[in-house]
Amino acid sequence: MKTIKSSSRLSRVPASPIRKLVPYAIEAEKKGARIFYFNIGDPDIETPKIMIDVLRNWKMNPIPYGRSHGDPILLKSLVSYYFKLGASFIKEENVLITTGGSEAISMAMFSVAEPGEEMIVFEPFYTNYNSYAAVNGIKLVPVRTYGKTGFHLPNRVEIEKKISKKTKAILICNPNNPTGTAYTNEEIEMLVDISVKNNLFFISDEVYREFVYDGKKHNSILKFMKKYPDKMILLDSLSKRYSLCGARLGMLVSLNKEIMDGVLRIAQGRLSAGFIDQKVAENLTEIPESYFKKNHQEYQRRRDTLYEGLKKIPGVFLEKPEGAFYAIIKLPIKDSENFCKWLLTDFRYKNETAFFAPAEGFYATPGLGKNEIRIAYILKVDYIKKAVEILRRALVKYKG
Ligand SMILES: Cc1ncc(COP(=O)(O)O)c(C=O)c1O
Secondary structure, three states: OOOOOOOHHHHOOOOOOOOOOHHHHHHHHHOOOEEEEOOOOOOOOOOOHHHHHHHHOOOOOOOOOOOOOOOHHHHHHHHHHHHHOOOOOOOHHHEEEEEHHHHHHHHHHHHHOOOOOEEEEEEOOOOHHHHHHHHHOOEEEEEEOOHHHOOOOOOHHHHHOOOOOOEEEEEEEOOOOOOOOOOOHHHHHHHHHHHHHOOOEEEEEOOOOOOEOOOOOOOOOHHHHOOOOOOEEEEEEOOOOOOOHHHOEEEEEEOOHHHHHHHHHHHHHOOOOOHHHHHHHOOHHHOOHHHHHHHHHHHHHHHHHHHHHHHOOOOOEOOOOOEOOEEEEEOOOOOHHHHHHHHHHOOOEOOEEEEOEEOHHHOOOOOOOOOEEEEEOOOOHHHHHHHHHHHHHHHHHOOO
């Protein structure tokens, strides 16, 4: 019988380093171990009650499709949300509700570049950009950032060096996953200027917008949207802001009519984002400020606990993250994927262990990140303390 071959582009889609070790965690749990999941940004913070109540009081039967553009009430709420951020020019036609920010990323890539074209990213970057780039046939061109400068951007020359005839866009995540870097106003202005001068799209992934610490301010692309309506694309998500990861809701926001008309056509093809999910989220404007304030304080406390704890472990290096809920940690080991796997398969402290993401997949340049892990500080402080202790003891024991 003839063998049938799948597409070569399928083989180019990488496994996500956030999830590829999950089978080892499941196996460890089956054997009775307790695993602390620090590998993924899926917070233990409660979803607002007003959202949970929608599920509790659900009456609709049957459950229909939603509109392709998005649920009209949720769209209205989102327009109010952006209005409160100072973007009074964002109207419903500038927002497309997507199946998570993930779909918005993929749609943005598809919309701005042909297969074979390029996009500038800042390394280390959100690993799943690799998946969407592979699916869309786009080449990510990394500009390196370094721990010693808090992973802030290099100068303009270093960035412009990477621009070629094939470059279509600059893609940034602010604040950054995996580094926690919150870019300064000057940095964002520089990128806007580079994109305008080189006729590139500027795509800003701001799903962690609310999570910037130490009294620092978030510098959003929204500030530049009206001035450069065709070039700016905002990627957004409800997953982190409202601890709503399982509802799968995100947004693509732009004043570029051609882009918005095009992504709506893609959205029509996939029918709609989840109807129930959108109903759950539609009252988001009614969530009290106290919800965000409390969570913000909690994440900052978690960040401080992690940073102070890790700093004391010999051979471990990290910069204090300024935002989001991630940190890149350098370890005195050769191969973090083997180490993370070993933590799940072999290491136990009081029958517990921790699950971290190996960092290599957050880089595009081969070899980088091999001695680093990414930790998502999305579990409560007591568990973060346990993770630090697990890591401290594991590094003493690990041979590799
Ligand atoms: C930087 C960044 N963008 C987008 C997403 C996608 O989130 P979702 O699809 O849950 O909205 C994530 C999820 O972790 C992320 O970290």
